[in-house]
Amino acid sequence: MTAMTLPHLSIQVVNFAAEPPGDWQRLSDHAVAADRAGVDRLAVADHVAFGDDLADYGDPSKGGTAGGRQPTGPGGAWLEPLTTLTWLAARTDRIRLQTGILLAALRRPVVLAKTAATLDVLSNGRLDLGVGVGWQAAEYEAAGLDFTNRGRLLDHSLEVCRALWAGEPSSYSSDELAFDDVQAMPSPVHEDGVPTWISGTVNRRTARRLATFGCGWIPWGADRADVVGGIARMRALQKEMGLDTSPFEVQGSLPVVRSDDGAVDLDRTMEGVSALVDAGVTDCRAAFPLPSDRSAAEDALAAAVAAFRAVTGRSDDGISL
Amino acid sequence: MKFGFFGVNSGVLAEPETMAAVAQTAEAAGWESIWTGEHVVVADPQRPPSPVSPGTHFVDQVASLSFLAAHTSTIRLGTGIVILPQRNPVVLAKELASIDVLSGGRLEAGFGVGYVPAEFEAIGVPFTERGARTDEHLDAMAALWRGDPTFDGRFTSWNGVEASPRPSQPKGPPIHVGGGAPATFRRVVRRAHGWYGFLTTLESAATAVSSIRTLEDEVGRPEGLGTVGFSVTPSEIVDRDLVRRYEDLGVDRMILVRDFRDVGRGPDPERAESVLEFLTEAPARLGFG
Numbered sequence: 001m002t003a004m005t006l007p008h009l010s011i012q013v014v015n016f017a018a019e020p021p022g023d024w025q026r027l028s029d030h031a032v033a034a035d036r037a038g039v040d041r042l043a044v045a046d047h048v049a050f051g052d053d054l055a056d057y058g059d060p061s062k063g064g065t066a067g068g069r070q071p072t073g074p075g076g077a078w079l080e081p082l083t084t085l086t087w088l089a090a091r092t093d094r095i096r097l098q099t100g101i102l103l104a105a106l107r108r109p110v111v112l113a114k115t116a117a118t119l120d121v122l123s124n125g126r127l128d129l130g131v132g133v134g135w136q137a138a139e140y141e142a143a144g145l146d147f148t149n150r151g152r153l154l155d156h157s158l159e160v161c162r163a164l165w166a167g168e169p170s171s172y173s174s175d176e177l178a179f180d181d182v183q184a185m186p187s188p189v190h191e192d193g194v195p196t197w198i199s200g201t202v203n204r205r206t207a208r209r210l211a212t213f214g215c216g217w218i219p220w221g222a223d224r225a226d227v228v229g230g231i232a233r234m235r236a237l238q239k240e241m242g243l244d245t246s247p248f249e250v251q252g253s254l255p256v257v258r259s260d261d262g263a264v265d266l267d268r269t270m271e272g273v274s275a276l277v278d279a280g281v282t283d284c285r286a287a288f289p290l291p292s293d294r295s296a297a298e299d300a301l302a303a304a305v306a307a308f309r310a311v312t313g314r315s316d317d318g319i320s321l
Numbered sequence: 322m323k324f325g326f327f328g329v330n331s332g333v334l335a336e337p338e339t340m341a342a343v344a345q346t347a348e349a350a351g352w353e354s355i356w357t358g359e360h361v362v363v364a365d366p367q368r369p370p371s372p373v374s375p376g377t378h379f380v381d382q383v384a385s386l387s388f389l390a391a392h393t394s395t396i397r398l399g400t401g402i403v404i405l406p407q408r409n410p411v412v413l414a415k416e417l418a419s420i421d422v423l424s425g426g427r428l429e430a431g432f433g434v435g436y437v438p439a440e441f442e443a444i445g446v447p448f449t450e451r452g453a454r455t456d457e458h459l460d461a462m463a464a465l466w467r468g469d470p471t472f473d474g475r476f477t478s479w480n481g482v483e484a485s486p487r488p489s490q491p492k493g494p495p496i497h498v499g500g501g502a503p504a505t506f507r508r509v510v511r512r513a514h515g516w517y518g519f520l521t522t523l524e525s526a527a528t529a530v531s532s533i534r535t536l537e538d539e540v541g542r543p544e545g546l547g548t549v550g551f552s553v554t555p556s557e558i559v560d561r562d563l564v565r566r567y568e569d570l571g572v573d574r575m576i577l578v579r580d581f582r583d584v585g586r587g588p589d590p591e592r593a594e595s596v597l598e599f600l601t602e603a604p605a606r607l608g609f610g
Contacts, residue, residue: 020485020486023425024422024423028391048411048412048415048484049411049415049465049479049482049483049484050482050483050484051481051482052481052482052483074483075483075485076485077422077485077486078415078485078486079419079422079423079486080412080415080416080418080419082383082384082416083383083384083387083416083419083420083423084387084419084423086383086384086385086387086388086391087387087388087390087391087423088391089388089391090341090388090389090390090391090392091391106409106411106412107409107412108407108408108409108412108444108445109445110361110362110443110444110445111361111381111407111408111409111444114361114362114380114381115381115383115384117380117381118380118381118384118385119381119384121336121337121380122337122340122380122384122385122388123337124337138479138481138482139482141479142411142477142479142482142484143409143411143412144409144411144476144477144478164362168365168375168376169365169366169375176445177445178442179362179439179442179443181364181365181366182362182363182364182365182439182440182443183362183363183365183375183376184361184362184363185335185363185376185377185378185379185380185587186335186378186380
C-alpha cells in the first residue's frame with residue numbers, strides 16, 4: 001500500500017469527448033502538468049460502450065446518481081482507462097494513476113488481473129484500481145454479462161485478482177471459475193497487490209466489498225454529496241455487520257469556490273478541506289478549471305497544490321511511492 | 322521487406338526502462354515495427370503442451386503497446402499475437418481502438434487461436450470453442466469499429482450500442498492471423514489482411530503461402546482486405562541470404578528475435594543490453610534502416 005498519513009489532492013483528467021477531438025494532446029498535457037505541479041493523483045473514467053438511452057445515469061434506483069448527466073451522448077469517444085493510464089504512465093513520474101472508476105466486471109477477470117498488474121509495474125507502482133458496478137445494463141449485455149448479477153461479477157473479478165496477485169502458483173475456485181497452479185506475470189509492485197478502491201453508496205454489498213478488498217472508498221450518489229455523513233454511515237454499517245473496521249481511505253469532492261469575477265478563489269476553496277479531512281477524507285478531489293496550454297495548467301495546479309499543502313500542513317514533496 | 326522485432330513485452334526485456342529503451346532504439350535504427358507476444362497465464366509447474374516455464378514474463382500486451390506508443394512516434398506497434406478467444410471482444414475492441422488512437426494509427430493487430438488447454442481453463446473459455454470464437458470475435462470487433470449498431474452472434478450480440486473512439490486508421494488496424502492449420506489459412510483469406518507465421522522454416526512458410534493463395538481462388542477474398550501480406554518469425558538465424566529466400570516466397574515482413582532464449586525467462590539487464598546492441602547492428606548487416 002501507499003504511505004497514507006497525509007491528505008492528498010487529486011484531479012480528473014478528461015479521457016472522453018463528445019466529438020472526436022482530433023488528438024488527445026490536452027489529456028496528455030493536463031496529466032503532465034499535474035505531475036509536475038505536485039498533484040498527488042489523477043483519475044480517468046470508463047465506458048466500454050453505450051446503449052442509446054443514458055437516462056438511467058440520473059436514476060439512483062438503477063445505480064445512477066440523482067440529477068446525473070453523462071458528459072457525452074452515446075456516440076461520445078471514451079478512451080479505455082487502463083490503456084490511457086499506461087500511456088500517461090510513460091509521460092509522468094510521480095503522480096498516482098487511478099481508474100475512477102473502472103467497470104471491472106466487464107473485463108475477463110484473469111485478463112484484468114494481468115493488465116492491472118502490468119500497468120502497476122510499468123508505472124513503478126503508481127496504479128490505484130478504482131472499481132464499481134456502474135449503472136448501464138446495455139454495457140453489460142454487449143459484453144455478454146448479466147447486469148442483474150453485477151455485484152457478484154465484481155466480487156468474482158476481485159477474488160481472481162487477489163488470487164493471481166498473491167504470487168505463484170495460484171489456485172482459485174468459485175461457481176464462475178476454477179483453476180489450479182497457474183501464474184500470471186508480472187506480480188504487482190506492492191506485495192499485497194494493486195491498491196483497490198471500491199466505489200458505491202453505503203449498502204451492505206459495498207461495505208463488505210470495501211472491508212474485503214478495498215484500501216479506499218469512492219462514495220457515490222447521496223453519500224458522495226454528503227461525504228461527511230456518508231463516512232459515518234459506512235463505518236456504522238461495517239460495525240453493525242461485524243466487518244473488519246480498520247481505517248480505509250476515502251475520496252471526497254472538494255468544491256472549487258469562485259469569486260464574483262469567476263476566477264478560482266483558492267483560499268476559500270481550501271477552507272473546505274479541514275471538514276473533509278476531519279471526517280476521514282484522505283483524497284480531496286477538486287475539479288479545477290484548467291487552461292488548454294500545458295504550462296498555464298501547470299501554473300494553476302502548482303498554486304492549488306501550494307494552497308492545499310499550506311492548509312493541510314504538508315511540507316513534503318508529494319506522494320512517496 | 323519490412324523488418325520487425327518480436328518480444329518487446331517478454332522475457333529479459335519485461336521491465337519498463339528496458340522496454341522503453343528497446344522501442345526507442347528500434348525506432349532510431351530504422352526498424353519498421355515492434356511486436357508483443359502472450360501467454361496470459363502459464364502453468365506452474367510446467368506441463369505439456371505449454372512451451373513456457375514458470376517465471377517467464379509475458380506482461381500484458383495492451384498495456385505494453387500503450388506504454389510504448391507514448392515512448393515512440395513513428396514505429397509500428399504489433400500484437401504478435403493476442404489469443405483472441407481468451408478475450409472479451411467488446412472490451413478488446415475498445416482497448417485496441419484506444420491504442421490506435423493514442424499512437425496516431427500505428428497499431429498492427431495480430432490474433433491467434435491458442436493451443437494450451439490449461440490456459441483456457443484458467444481463463445474460463447471452453448478450449449473446443451476457440452476456433453468459432455476467434456472467427457466471431459474478429460467479426461464483432463470489425464462491426465464495432467465500423468459502427469454497426471447491431472450484431473447477432475453466438476457469443477456476442479448487441480442492439481443499439483455504440484463504442485467510440487473507433488481506430489484512427491480509416492479501415493481499422495491491419496489484422497494478422499497466426500498459425501499453421503488449414504482453418505487458420507481460411508481465416509486469413511476471409512477475415513485478415515495478413516498471415517503471421519511464428520518459428521517458420523522456408524518449407525512451412527512456402528506451404529502457408531501456397532495454401533493461402535489457393536484458398537483465395539477457391540473461397541474468394543472479401544473486397545477491402547487487399548492482397549494478403551505474409552509476416553514471419555523464422556526459427557533459424559537470419560542472414561541476407563535467408564532474407565532473400567523468404568522474399569522470393571512472397572514474404573513481406575520478417576519479425577526477428579536476437580535469441581529465443583531471451584523470451585523464456587524474466588527481466589535480465591545484461592542480456593537486455595545485448596538485445597539493444599542487436600537492434601543497432603542488425604539493420605546494416607541485413608540491409609535495412
